[in-house]
Amino acid sequence: MTAASDIVPDSERRGLIGALPARLRPLASLMRIDRPIGTWLLYWPCAWSVALAGVAGRWGLLLWFFLGAFAMRSAGCVYNDIVDRDLDKSVERTRLRPLASGRTSVGAAWALIATLCLLGLVVLAQLNVTAGIIAFVSIAPVAAYPFMKRITWWPQAWLGLVFSWGALVGWPAVRGTLDLPAVLLWLGSIAWVVGYDTLYAIQDIEDDALVGVRSSARRLGDKAAQGVAVFYAIAVLFWGAAIWSVRADWLALVALAPAAIHLASQARRADPKNGDLALKLFRSNRTAGFLVFLGLLVVGLSSR
Numbered sequence: 001m002t003a004a005s006d007i008v009p010d011s012e013r014r015g016l017i018g019a020l021p022a023r024l025r026p027l028a029s030l031m032r033i034d035r036p037i038g039t040w041l042l043y044w045p046c047a048w049s050v051a052l053a054g055v056a057g058r059w060g061l062l063l064w065f066f067l068g069a070f071a072m073r074s075a076g077c078v079y080n081d082i083v084d085r086d087l088d089k090s091v092e093r094t095r096l097r098p099l100a101s102g103r104t105s106v107g108a109a110w111a112l113i114a115t116l117c118l119l120g121l122v123v124l125a126q127l128n129v130t131a132g133i134i135a136f137v138s139i140a141p142v143a144a145y146p147f148m149k150r151i152t153w154w155p156q157a158w159l160g161l162v163f164s165w166g167a168l169v170g171w172p173a174v175r176g177t178l179d180l181p182a183v184l185l186w187l188g189s190i191a192w193v194v195g196y197d198t199l200y201a202i203q204d205i206e207d208d209a210l211v212g213v214r215s216s217a218r219r220l221g222d223k224a225a226q227g228v229a230v231f232y233a234i235a236v237l238f239w240g241a242a243i244w245s246v247r248a249d250w251l252a253l254v255a256l257a258p259a260a261i262h263l264a265s266q267a268r269r270a271d272p273k274n275g276d277l278a279l280k281l282f283r284s285n286r287t288a289g290f291l292v293f294l295g296l297l298v299v300g301l302s303s304r
Contacts (some may be wrong), residue, residue, distance in 0.1 A: 026098035027112055030081055031074035037283050038077065041196070042163050043069035044289030045189040049170025049182050051297040052246060058174050061126075065166065065173075068123035068135075075116035076142060076162075078109050083146035087213070093204060131173035138165040153219040156197040157190070164189030181242045185296075188238030192263075192285075195231035198224055199266070199282040203275030222272055229267035236260045239292065247303045255295030262288045 017028045032038060046065040050058065081088065081099045088100035098104040124132050141162050148155035164186050171182035194216060201217035202224060220227040236256060243252050266281045266288070 026104040040286040046166030052300040053174035071119040160190035160193035184242035188235045191234035196285045202278035224272040225270035232263040259291035
């Protein structure tokens with residue numbers, strides 16, 4: 001009979017994780033280092049805010065924010081697995097996660113979180129006081145997120161609050177104060193997150209229904225694609241408002257056109273009955289985030 005600790009997903013037998021020593025592979029899986037999409041999605045709102053603030057002279061912030069996004073996304077994944085370890089055992093997609101399968105201990109997971117948080121503190125030390133305080137406050141909503149899917153049909157909205165927080169940090173990291181453009185970027189990013197995480201949740205609709213986990217994909221049902229379109233449209237509107245608050249010029253809004261077209265294509269192709277396509281569309285938001293970044297960078301640099 002195979003011991004639980006001997007059961008490993010294919011992702012630990014190949015690629016980056018497979019190249020690590022065997023004892024480190026479960027910890028790397030907890031951090032999802034083989035799936036960097038989460039780091040990119042957490043990073044983009046930070047980068048947008050820095051770009052729109054007029055990054056000239058502060059390019060190093062983009063690298064520090066990426067390191068912070070990696071550390072905090074990794075810590076969040078580990079924390080989520082600690083909270084959900086019993087639930088993960090009942091879901092086909094997550095039953096082989098290190099804690100659910102018994103390949104590592106809860107104590108080791110907490111030690112990993114502490115290490116990642118120390119790395120986050122190094123990044124925090126690079127920020128001014130205003131940006132640092134705002135970044136630190138994010139700990140509370142991050143800690144609450146894993147419980148949201150047990151009490152609301154819209155845990156994606158709470159994830160939006162968390163994954164968009166960087167929009168509130170990047171602007172004051174450049175300008176020294178929290179101003180309206182950052183808040184508008186944050187609100188737009190929340191809508192964006194709800195849209196793309198609804199796509200992500202489509203692949204888990206059946207398992208979530210079996211174990212009683214709530215999600216926007218389950219709530220919207222056959223209208224999930226339309227819901228994604230609505231949230232993406234709201235996101236573009238708020239991003240446009242952020243641009244307008246920095247540069248009240250209709251031409252400046254054209255900078256969002258490539259991202260808007262990309263998001264519209266996602267919504268048009270989405271199918272609530274096709275989990276594989278939904279996952280592919282979800283991952284394409286790394287490109288969507290980059291397109292928004294380029295647009296905001298052009299506006300920010302031309303407005304200083």
